[in-house]
Amino acid sequence: MMEIAVCGAFVDEQVERLKHGAGDIPVRLVEAEDSCDCAIVFGNPEPEQVASNPSLRWLQLESVGFGEYAGLDWNRDHGQTVVTNLSGFFADPVAESALAGILALYRGIDSLVLLKAEKRWLGDPLRTALRLLRGAHVVLIGYGTINRRLAELLAPFGCAITPITRGSGSDALDMALADADLVVCTAPATPATSGLLDAARLARLPARALLCNFGRGSILDEDSLADALERGRLAGAVIDVTDSEPLPHEHRFWNCPNIILTQHTGGGTMDELDRKIDVFLANLARFRAGTPLEGIVDFSRGY
Amino acid sequence: MMEIAVCGAFVDEQVERLKHGAGDIPVRLVEAEDSCDCAIVFGNPEPEQVASNPSLRWLQLESVGFGEYAGLDWNRDHGQTVVTNLSGFFADPVAESALAGILALYRGIDSLVLLKAEKRWLGDPLRTALRLLRGAHVVLIGYGTINRRLAELLAPFGCAITPITRGSGSDALDMALADADLVVCTAPATPATSGLLDAARLARLPARALLCNFGRGSILDEDSLADALERGRLAGAVIDVTDSEPLPHEHRFWNCPNIILTQHTGGGTMDELDRKIDVFLANLARFRAGTPLEGIVDFSRGY
Numbered sequence: 093m094m095e096i097a098v099c100g101a102f103v104d105e106q107v108e109r110l111k112h113g114a115g116d117i118p119v120r121l122v123e124a125e126d127s128c129d130c131a132i133v134f135g136n137p138e139p140e141q142v143a144s145n146p147s148l149r150w151l152q153l154e155s156v157g158f159g160e161y162a163g164l165d166w167n168r169d170h171g172q173t174v175v176t177n178l179s180g181f182f183a184d185p186v187a188e189s190a191l192a193g194i195l196a197l198y199r200g201i202d203s204l205v206l207l208k209a210e211k212r213w214l215g216d217p218l219r220t221a222l223r224l225l226r227g228a229h230v231v232l233i234g235y236g237t238i239n240r241r242l243a244e245l246l247a248p249f250g251c252a253i254t255p256i257t258r259g260s261g262s263d264a265l266d267m268a269l270a271d272a273d274l275v276v277c278t279a280p281a282t283p284a285t286s287g288l289l290d291a292a293r294l295a296r297l298p299a300r301a302l303l304c305n306f307g308r309g310s311i312l313d314e315d316s317l318a319d320a321l322e323r324g325r326l327a328g329a330v331i332d333v334t335d336s337e338p339l340p341h342e343h344r345f346w347n348c349p350n351i352i353l354t355q356h357t358g359g360g361t362m363d364e365l366d367r368k369i370d371v372f373l374a375n376l377a378r379f380r381a382g383t384p385l386e387g388i389v390d391f392s393r394g395y
Numbered sequence: 396m397m398e399i400a401v402c403g404a405f406v407d408e409q410v411e412r413l414k415h416g417a418g419d420i421p422v423r424l425v426e427a428e429d430s431c432d433c434a435i436v437f438g439n440p441e442p443e444q445v446a447s448n449p450s451l452r453w454l455q456l457e458s459v460g461f462g463e464y465a466g467l468d469w470n471r472d473h474g475q476t477v478v479t480n481l482s483g484f485f486a487d488p489v490a491e492s493a494l495a496g497i498l499a500l501y502r503g504i505d506s507l508v509l510l511k512a513e514k515r516w517l518g519d520p521l522r523t524a525l526r527l528l529r530g531a532h533v534v535l536i537g538y539g540t541i542n543r544r545l546a547e548l549l550a551p552f553g554c555a556i557t558p559i560t561r562g563s564g565s566d567a568l569d570m571a572l573a574d575a576d577l578v579v580c581t582a583p584a585t586p587a588t589s590g591l592l593d594a595a596r597l598a599r600l601p602a603r604a605l606l607c608n609f610g611r612g613s614i615l616d617e618d619s620l621a622d623a624l625e626r627g628r629l630a631g632a633v634i635d636v637t638d639s640e641p642l643p644h645e646h647r648f649w650n651c652p653n654i655i656l657t658q659h660t661g662g663g664t665m666d667e668l669d670r671k672i673d674v675f676l677a678n679l680a681r682f683r684a685g686t687p688l689e690g691i692v693d694f695s696r697g698y
Contacts (some may be wrong), residue, residue, distance in 0.1 A: 100520040184529050185502075192498035196508075199488075199495035200660055205508040208656050211649040212639035219663030248547045338516035353511050357503055360522030362562050 095120055096376075097128045099135030100154055106369055110134075113373040132379070133373045140162060151374055153177045154368050157308075158389050159281060163176050166391060176375060176387040178368065180237040182359035186332075190276055190360040193330030197302055198223045202352055204375070225249050231256060231272045233288070234279035234307055242276060260283065266271070269296040272303070280310035291316035294326070306358050309335035317390045318344035321351055332358040347360035397421055399433045399679075402438030403457055409672055413437075422617035435682070437675045442467060453688070455678055456480045457671050461692050462584060469694055478688040479678060480672065483540040485662035489635075490611050492661040493579055494544030500605055501526045505655055527554050534559060534575045536568070536591070537582035537610060545579060556559040560586065572599040577607070584611035594619035597629070605631045609661050612638035621647035624654055635661040 096119045111119045118391050122128050124137045132147040142151060143164050149172065151161075157180050166173060190272055196202050207214055228251045234237040235255040243253055254268045260334045265288075269275065275297065278286045290304070296332070297303065303326060305312050314335060320326040320363045328350035336343070337356055345351055361367070397527075397547045399422045401413055414422045425431050433550065434452045436445070446467050454464075454473065469476060481542050484583050485645060499505050503521050510517055530602065531554045535542040538558040546556055557571045572578065582588045591614045592608070599695055606629060608615050617638060623629040631653035640659055641647070664670070 097457055144521060184527055185525065188498060188528055189525075190501045192495075192502040192504050194446060195491060195495035196499055196504045199492045201495050201499045201504060201655065201657075202508045204655060204657055205499075205505045206512060206653075207513070207658070208424055208649065209509060211644060213658060215641060215658045215660065216657065219660040219669060221665060222488065222660060222663045224487055224664055225491055227463075244551045254402075272649045308452075325433055338518060341514060346511065351511075352504065354502075354504075355508070355510070355516060356519065357518065357522040357525060360519075360525045362524060382554070 093118075094128040094131040094132065096134060097122045097130035099124055099126075100365070100368075102365060102369075106365060109244075109366075109369055110373070113369075121165055132376075148173050149151065149171070150379055151175045153370050153389075154372075156182060156389075157280070169270045174385060175389040175391075176385050177389050178371060179387040181351065181367070181371065183237035183241040185361050186238045186278070186358040187245055187334065189354055190238075190242055190278075190304055190330065191245050192354045193304060193354060194274060194276075194302060195225060196352060197328040197330065197350065198225050202350075225251070227251065228273035229254070229271055230274045230276065231265075231268045233277040234285075236278065236280075236289075238278040238306065239276060240378070242278075246316065258329050266293070266296055268294060272297060272301050274302050276304040277307045277311055279311055281310045285311045287311070287313060289313060289317075294320050297326055299325055300309040300327050302326075304330040304332075306330075306332045309333045309337070314343075314345065318348050321348040326350075328352075330354065332356055364373070396421075397435065398433040399435040400425045400433035400440075401439060402427055402429075402436065402440045402567060402673075403668070406667060409668060412669075412672055414680065415677070416672075424615065433554050435555075449604075451476050453682055455631065455675050456477045456692075457675075459485060459529045460583070461694075465694050475687060476691040478624045478694075479688050480692050481674060482690040484670070484674065486540035486544040488664050489541045489581065489661040490548055492635065492657055493541075493545055493581075493607055493609055493633065494548050496607060496655045497577060497579075497605060498528060499655060500631040500633065501528050501652065505545070505653075528554070528577075530554065531576035532574055533557070533577045533579065536542060536567075536578065536580040537588075539581065539583075541609065545581075569596070569599055572596060574602070575600060577605050579607040580610045580614055582610040582614055588614045590614070590616060592616060592620075594622075596625050600629055602628055603630050605629075605633070607633040607635075609633075609635045612636045621651050623647075624651040629653075631655075635659055643676040 094117055096114055096117055098119055099122050120130060127141050127144055129145055129147045131147050133148060134152045135154050139160050142161060158177050200222050203218055226249050230246060230251045231254045232243060233256045235257050256265050256268060291313055294316045317329060321329060329353045332354040333356055339345060345353060378385050397420055399417055399420055401422055402425050423433060430444050430447055432448055432450045435452050436451060436455050437455045440464050445464060461480050503525050507520060529552050533549060533554045534557045536559045538560050559568050559571060594616055597619050620632060624632060633655045635657040636659055642648060648656060681688050
């Protein structure tokens, strides 16, 4: 008999919504490390529990990333098991957080927040140090749902936008960086993006540039960024993702000037879990109707 | 012989630009309190010096506000003296600062900046408290160049925008406030706007609302705003202008939660003085050609 395993930090009310939405299919709550034999799994269980589930037909992840499941044998049942992710789910919150961080640095909000904590009025000396986002040259590394949404939000600012995708080639990236006011990276963690923003690439950026990383920590050489910020060779950074999270207490970023650390909150919203349930239930209706699911993962592409 | 008096904090290079741009008309640097008899004055001299200048033909202010000159007898020479201001000059920077403050509150940048100063990782508890600007109901009080620019910047967020102008009437304002996610006031200081956002109006706002004042301090009842923020009856505020500036050390705003104090920096940019010179020189070319000047002040409208 078909069952749904739900693995996630849902509250009672949300579990009730899931059960109601599932109708006659029983819903079982499981921990990530529990083995289970349910045909449908909603959440991100440990990969070994997925591997050892002989009945699995559909895994709905509650993330966009799926790297930890890529090594499993998805052809074991001749492609009958489908995995879906939350592709596009984080476009709005991450694009809004990226723009929030960028505008904060351009308009001095970071300095003003600290001044308020000290009850200190600075006023004019800060005022004459502020910059406009209008007309900036923006390099978007990765052009999936997040950076496409960011490009929409930037449209009224009249920015010149250079999207960099897998097909752009490294010469195009190098050229774009040399003339960038602003770089926003939302690329996924793949072998091709690992160390993409290394010391040499960071050195190409003009001193006026801001660097934002909302992709993965593995893309960026964190020590080189810390060097550039400390030496004033880069105007600022907005960093959502880091190699190690939580950021270790001794990490250089904590002491760097002009860096906003958004602590991997970029994708967050108050109603995040409810919206994830919405996605699952909409896909469940498709599953029952035998129509194609949304967000099917293509493991061969790596993202 | 016609002369130009320049009154402002310009550096040598900027004075040279002014002299070069003035061509054969001599440029004289004056202090705000100096009396002068120049036909053209660029800057904001003391009103009594303007009143006692019998030769004045054109006063180019380096501000948008002109209230301190409104009491002068501008008909003394049968309307032959023209006053121009920087109408529209601050639309881009103020609109960008307003959006920066709004997005900072929605996306937790204020909290994240303070967490960084403490080297403290919070992450998930903050992530699940964040809100989206997308789809918010925005009430714009005053619909001049600044709020019209802000409306442009908000367009891709799909906000429902209710502009409130002098003609809207107080019922329309009251109704709009009761359903607002966000209120942005950029109204000028006039008898009609004095105390416009009083205790009763602030009480109409939903607890989820943010209030932004980039108009004048006289529009807002500051004590009532402090009450609302301290008691959690309002989600947050972005305050650029206050009754008293610099904000006195004992002012309640310094201790209020969820308030970003932008310290009257909203209009600032690195190149602010250079851009003011651009405006003056462009108007000077019109003055010499006998064509209409841009930004002519209508004292009967009060802004």
